Amino acid sequence: MDTLRLWFEIHQLHERYVAALDNDQLEAWPQFFTEDCLYEIIPRENEDAGLPIGIIYCDSRNMLEDRVTSLRNANIFEEHSYRHMTSGLVITPLDENSVEAQSSYVVVQTKQDGESSVYQTGRYFDLMVNTDDGWHFRQRRVVYDTSRVQTLLATPI
Amino acid sequence: MNMIAETQQSEIKAKPIVMFPRTDGSRVPYGVFSSDEVYELEQERIFRGPTWSFLGLEAEILKPGDYKSTFIGDTPVVMTRAEDGSLAAWVNRCAHRGAQVCRTARGNASSHTCVYHQWSFDSCGNLQGVPFRRGQKGMSGMPKDFDPKSHSLRQLRIDSYRGLVFATFSDSVVSLHDYIGAEMRPWLDRIFHKPIVYLGCTRQYSKSNWKLYLENVKDPYHASLLHLFHTTFNIFRVGMKARSIPDATHGLHSIITATKNQVETSAAYKDQGITSFDEGFKLKDPSILGQIQEFEEMTTNHIQPIFPQLVVQQIHNTLVARQLLAIGPSNFELIFHFFGYEDDTPELRAMRIKQANLVGPAGYISMEDTEATELVQRGTIRDATTSSVIEMSKDNPDQQDTLITENLIRKFWVGYQKLMGF
Secondary structure, three states: OOHHHHHHHHHHHHHHHHHHHHOOOHHHHHHHEEEEEEEEEEEHHHHHHOOOOOOEEEOOHHHHHHHHHHHHHOOOOOOOEEEEEEEEEEEEEEEOOEEEEEEEEEEEEEOOOOOEEEEEEEEEEEEEEEEOOEEEEEEEEEEEOOOEEEOOOOOOO | OOHHHHHHHHHHHHOOOOOOOOOOOOEEEHHHHOOHHHHHHHHHHHHOOOOOEEEEEHHHOOOOOEEEEEEEOOEEEEEEEOOOOOEEEEEOOOOOOOOOOOOOOEEEOOEEEOOOOOOEEEOOOOEEEOOOOOOEOOEOOOOOOOOHHHOOOOEOEEEEEOOEEEEEOOOOOOOHHHHHHHHHHHHHHHHOOOOEEEEEEEEEEEOOOHHHHHHHHOOHHHHHHHOHHHHHOOOOOOOOEEEEEEOOOOOOOEEEEEEOOOOOOOHHHHHHOOOOOOOOOOOOOHHHHOOOOOOOOOEEEEEEEEOOOEEEEEEOOEEEEEEEEEOOOOOEEEEEEEEEEOOOOHHHHHHHHHHHHHOOOOOOOOOHHHHHHHHHHHHHOOOOOOEEEOOOOOOOOOOOOOOOOOHHHHHHHHHHHHHHOO
């Protein structure tokens, strides 16, 4: 398969992922992952120092679904929306059905008072696999630069 | 100046910054959460007063030369490990012209050099070198009587209690051991009973006053009502064995524990009609709520503020030293220092990493805390002389086996008033 087509397919996966998070389709979010997966959000200062602690760590799709259930029914936070801007997608094919990728993101958050501000910037480190059902994340590691999380983080990145 | 103007001025001076309408800590004027004057006085009477402020863990600076930049109140300070293995802390302000000497968050260095004129200091803050001190090629240097020994960085008293590093500006405050006190020490001993390993930190920034967070960690009443994760997924029960113990000397430190009961009592919530109870929700992956027994008593929660900058936390298998930093009257930062023990099994270490999901800025059972403190900040900003109402279990001030209490908050405010002279 030519590189252009592969890049385009991966780019599409990323775009659909962002569209789900930015348009309040949280329930669709776990479906971008394989059943056995890793999703984590970790500050860059820990990543660079080789320290394991992050703010979200899910090692199964079930855990992602639990996050959504908790956000919808248990956790209390101010209503807000995100707009993800992503760039710099570079892919490295591992074999026919698996690809590694890196990209940058900026998330602009809008809260109830009507102000929008840069909420977080960072990088995605991804491992994607091609299944019968198309490309899915086996790993999505979100390494954020904005080490001071403003107030709280509810909606995933 | 005429007589009338003089009288007016002295009246203004005599007027207290804030007035606590009662002495029992049950009424707190909202002005303490937003006043610049209160904040300025806190820097002097609390952070530079007779208290010990938490700086970090010894486990963060293990090797000689290791250092970390941090704060006491809003004063930048650096904690270091000296060549001989001892601890040191100094104000991060050059003895020459006041520039910040250390410009990085963490690192290792045998000396610290100010970039402005390259005055250099050892790990303990002693002045070691001044460029051109003796001049050069006929140009004169520093005066002959210039004594490097009297131009060290401002060095602070520093001590460690079982690996928790504290420092103070005060020459008169009691020893750290006595400052922590007889009620609190056994609970710190419980957590810090063997060597720990630092696992990383997360940071949360809140647009609210730092004391609102201290109220929050002394407030077991809110736990099952604000944090609905517990009840939504049937984790926390009112029937748990509980403790709410204040420091007996000044009331500024405290400990709250909750311990699993063998008997399940979900009926207790239903009976009271609390909306957060919902039998319908089940975790699809309950591994996050496991708890590997590692202490004699199976506490699910151990929340222990050591005034003014530390909260020690054990929630399930997460172990955290939270550092609370005041940043102006309307902002604070929380830095969650996660740790485990050197002898953690791989299973236990994996559990600590997974359960980091429970706490911190995205924590299932903690993310609401800063939301709540910001709601108070926004709600009270214009009403400095109106007071909060802190009455829960006031008729039973010595009861400690309860989570339905605001006793620790009242004790805290009594201690605060005394320290501040309010």
